[in-house]
Amino acid sequence: MTPASGPPRSLPTELHSYLQELLRRTRAVCGDHLAGVLAVGSLALGDYRHGRSDIDLTVVVEPSLPGSAPHDLADTLAHSALPCPAAGLELVVYGADFARRPSGEAGYLLDLNTGPSLPDRADTDPARSPAFWYVIDRSIAHHTGLPLLGGPARDLVATPDHRDVLAAVRASVVEHSGGEGHLADNRVLNGCRAVVFCRTGRWVAKRTAAREIAAAEERFRPLVDAAVHSFERPRALAVALPDADVRAFLGWVRERVEEAARAAGA
Known part of the structure; x- marks a missing residue:
């Protein structure tokens, strides 16, 4: 060692x-x-x-x-x-x-x-x-x-099989959709990272993923930008995000993950 x-x-x-x-x-x-x-x-x-x-x-x-x-x-x-x-x-x-x-x-x-x-x-x-x-x-x-x-x-450390990783990403999105125990900004940024992984196969930092999603998905840009702004503050000072908007975004994320899973036969 x-x-x-x-x-x-x-x-x-x-x-x-x-x-x-x-x-x-x-x-x-x-x-x-x-x-x-x-x-x-x-x-x-x-x-x-x-x-x-x-x-x-x-x-x-x-x-x-x-x-x-x-x-x-x-x-x-x-x-x-x-x-x-x-x-x-x-x-x-x-x-x-x-x-x-x-x-x-x-x-x-x-x-x-x-x-x-x-x-x-x-x-x-x-x-x-x-x-x-x-x-x-x-x-x-x-x-x-x-x-x-x-x-x-x-x-x-070996990476799990791609289908197992996609199944895990799908389960994580379901977990964040419930919201319990998770800050809203982290739910959004984890969703961004999940979509970037499904599209590219790359794991990137949450704020890097947020920039990619904000640039590609104009309808979600205000929510993603607000999540990044909140994420740059201490946890105790996190900004509240509209729950309906967060849930709608995570619903879209789940659809993207499901598409990637189907394409991989997962």
């Missing part, structure tokens, strides 16, 4: 000391069983906004990792033990034997959410979670993951 040398310079300076300590603690718990750590989401895509974005990390460990290690890792990385400077930490641990093969399952060893803006969650039973978020995250990790420890992202 590549030795720790500190967070890459491309990551926000506000996170350097936190990530350095997080990596140290992760190595202390996992030892030689640690295969790699990837930054994913906004950190990898260059769209992190301090006070709004989460720190999204994918950790891959060898199957020989002791069974108590995921619980120990959750304890040492909890916000109460290591205060998170971002809105939250979303860290998912996978076994290397699972992560290195395509799968449409959740498959994690640990799903940790912690931080000032996230409800604490440390789950080790993937059967309790909808698989779609993890399928999408592994696809993003494979294509855009930024190594913090270990080798290239493509060597650590």
Whole structure:
């Protein structure tokens, strides 16, 4: 495994000391069983906004990792033990034997959410979670993951089959259509990213996707622009968006995802 040398310079300076300590603690718990750590989401895509974005990390460990290690890792990385400077930490641990093969399952060893803006969650039973978020995250990790420890992202995490990814994107749009637990701006921007992925096969930052959709779909431009404006504010200052407009947009997004799924035979 590549030795720790500190967070890459491309990551926000506000996170350097936190990530350095997080990596140290992760190595202390996992030892030689640690295969790699990837930054994913906004950190990898260059769209992190301090006070709004989460720190999204994918950790891959060898199957020989002791069974108590995921619980120990959750304890040492909890916000109460290591205060998170971002809105939250979303860290998912996978076994290397699972992560290195395509799968449409959740498959994690640990799903940790912690931080000032996230409800604490440390789950080790993937059967309790909808698989779609993890399928999408592994696809993003494979294509855009930024190594913090270990080798290239493509060597650590396989992307799920395209049909499984499209099914997961469809499920995520349904989830956002309900609205419960999600900010309106994030629902819109995730919808933009879903359409761009379906049209191009590329995972891009939410605001990049928003610019592409606003340029191509004039009728949705005011809503998308308003979502971007809100997304650039801290979560507590997010701007309310017209719910009827958000639902209409997500209905259109779902139709685009369904078209892509049919074309792929999903």
